[in-house]
Amino acid sequence: MFALVDCNNFYVSCERVFNPGLNGRPVVVLSNNDGCFISRSNEAKALGLPMGGPAFRFRKTLEAHRVALYSANFALYGDMSSRVMNTLAALAPSMEVYSIDEAFLDMTGFERIGLETYVRSIRHRVRRDTGIPVSIGLAPTKTLAKLANRMAKKNPQFEGVCILPDREAARRAMASMEVGDVWGIGRRHTEFLNLNGVRTALDLADAPPAWVRKHLHITGARVQAELNGDSCLPLELVRPPKQSICTSRSFGSAVTDEAALGQAVAHFATKCALKLRGEGELAALVTVFICTSPFEQKHRRYYGTRTASLLLATQDTLAIVRAAAAVLGDIFKPGLSYKKAGVILGGLAPVAATELRQASFFDPEPLQVQETSSKLMQALDAVNSRYGQGTLRIAADAGTGWKQRQEKLSPHYTTSWDDIIEVRVDS
DNA sequence: TCTGGGGTCCTAGGACCC
DNA sequence: TCTGGGGTCCTAGGACCC
DSSP states (O other): OEEEEEETTHHHHHHHHTOGGGTTSOEEEEOGGGOBEEEEOHHHHHTTOOTTOBGGGGHHHHHHTTOEEEEOOHHHHHHHHHHHHHHHHTTSSOEEEEETTEEEEEOTTGGGTOHHHHHHHHHHHHHHHHSOOEEEEEESSHHHHHHHHHHHHHOGGGTTEEEOOSHHHHHHHHHTSBGGGSTTOOHHHHHHHHHTTOOBHHHHHHSOHHHHHHHHHHHHHHHHHHHTTOOOOOOOOSOOOOSOEEEEEEEEEEEOOHHHHHHHHHHHHHHHHHHHHHHTEEEEEEEEEEEEOTTOSSSOOOEEEEEEEEEEEEOOHHHHHHHHHHHHHHHOOTTOOEEEEEEEEESOEEGGGGGGOOOOTTOOSOHHHHHHHHHHHHHHHHHHHHHOTTSSOOGGGOOOSSOOOOOSBOOOTTTOHHHHHHHHHHO
């Protein structure tokens, strides 16, 4: 049996842990740039504020009901997430951390204690130790556990826990669920399935397998098998290494200036390089993209992107920033209002394989230079991890020609001493 | 005026190898 | 008149997830 533990309204719940006055009130957390709703309390959902809805379109509702607004505080949410995951890790023999607010647990063997009793105790423990409310779905496959979790959230009478122990229980639950709410069935497939008379999860489970395989491909076939109790998706106990690393941002106001765009790209490349070293990987490909607003009616959208191959895979910030700057020069078109830019690293390989790395015939940098670079990066990371990111940075990343909007940011309660002191003084 | 960020997997087609 | 079989790698596009 798999349990899916999912934090309720996770980002809002994190804000509430440190500000209990928010309980019972409508609360929303906004995306970067304070643009869209990315987490809503139940009270906010009841007001009709949609997931992903742009905040400016709902200003009247937000004001009329005095909805509490927060800028996304990912430092806080990431730290709260690890508290939740650490708590869960102690309560099951194995666990897969599926996302910032979800984990699958292996519940094999707990039948002897009584699954429901045990799962309720997990729920209580997480609430007690972290302050975060969770819902739990339990079933013989991951896809059915997701479905059970959704049932637990939708129906208050379940009190946060829903178990689908056998085929009959699963079929009853599937009959009441729209096919588009099944894990792995997105908007396009929902449209296609509805057109073909497949409306509920049960309809999909009972559809001819060859037809599903043909139109929804191998991933859809797996979903169908899982709905029928045939487990195809095992717990992934160790996170596989990343295949790409991306840093991108929308700008608070449009950027037209090439120099300002260059500062943003240098900043994103720097962040990517830091993440890359954190993963213990080297990158061989650097992609840069810049684009104008997709919502702008008057002008056609420009989306410029290009990838550069590095002669030798690296994790050196300077080399990656240099490569990114060169790519930017290729795709920059003057006279446009840029709304977003980003850097993506690809061709990743573990540092551990460095000795096996194929050197380049044309490589201008001998091995000694690479060793120097590695020491420089270690020093850079040591200074910044002690005194704060950005304390020591390269000149290209020093400018402020681009900015994000972030007007309602809560303190970094769990990751910054300065922010805790600020709270004490304020109150 | 104002609309997020970061990923994965699958398929098909092209180019290439022996 | 007739032209094989078995592969890999790369890229673009589509679909999905949170």
